[in-house]
Amino acid sequence: MEEKGDVIRGTSPWASALHLVPKKDGSWRPVGDYRKLNSRTVPVSPDDIEKTAVTTPFGLFLYPFMPFGLKNAPATFQRLMDQIFDDLSFVFCYIDDILISSSSPAEHEEHLRKVLQRLDEYGLVLNPRKCVLGVESIEFLGYRVDSKGITPLPERVAAIQEFPLPMTADKLARFLGMLNYYRRFVPKYAATLAPLNALLAAFEASKVELANAACLAHPKDDAPLALVTDASDIALGAVVQQCVNDVWEPLGFHSRKLSTTEKNYAPWQRFYTFGCRVVCLAQNEEGLSYLFKELP
Secondary structure: OOOOOOOEEOOOOOOEEEEEEEOOOOOEEEEEOOHHHHOOOOOOOHHHHHHHOEEEOOEEEEOOOOOOOOOOHHHHHHHHHHHHOOOOOOEEEEOOEEEEOOOOHHHHHHHHHHHHHHHHHOOOOOOHHHOOOOOOEEEEOOEEEEOOEEEEOHHHHHHHHOOOOOOOHHHHHHHHHHHHOOHHHOOOHHHHHHHHHOOOOOHHHHHHHHHOOOOEEOOOOOOOEEEEEEEOOOEEEEEEEEEEOOEEEEEEEEEEEOOOOHHHOOHHHHOOOOOOOOOOEEOOHHHHHHHHHHOO
16 A cells, blocks of 8 residues: 555554455455544545554554545545536446446447546546446446336345344334335335334335335436325325336335324325325325315
8 A cells, every 4th residue: 555655654643543344355445443533523634644644563654545434535535526527417426436327338338438538537546346337237326227227136135034023122223224225116115114113013014015126217308207196094105107108117106104193184185195286196086086176
């Protein structure tokens, strides 16, 4: 790292311990233990370089560039990436993960050229071992992304299906957090998870629903849209969908539990609880007819 210029040997009144964090490829990443510094940290500037010093058996080293481990590092780097690719609508960045979306191999080649030129212009380098080029399907931020849409990763779904019965509140909270990450893929998910807040009766059912999660389509500007709503005794559900080639494709699901007051509403009144006044509304015909009779 010293030979590459990633760190410089020096002296400093500050010093943090150095530890190694394993990477996915089996190698190791050196990281300073900046927990004490993080309680008072500010965005990295030349005046603060001495605060990044780490102590090793070979001496004290300082980072001239923003290292991993600092609390403000992710937000600072994200702002940099947003500025670099702001005018390239086909580029999606999350920290150091870059997704390039193209409609054809020829377009993809041109997009890659522009991205590589932009990275070179700003002095940023890529790790070839982490690059995946010219594929039709890819994992990105915990999702499977392809030309059809976005779906949960099978291994993440399997981890949820194999999750043991929570015996403590902390384990239940962890399980619910895993489920909530993918909740927009599952219709009426709030209704399924409601019993978990009391008796955990929906534990196995939630695994099954996630395993059958829908594929959310990519939005099309010229496609007709519809909002389809539904309601039960405990929850509200809705799906926004678009019509492409006479086929309705889901764009996203939304659901939530009914409040104690809302549970007293008549079934046809619950459809209106979302607060939408002008939408393309689809529900059962009986409830719809009562709704329009009551509207002013």
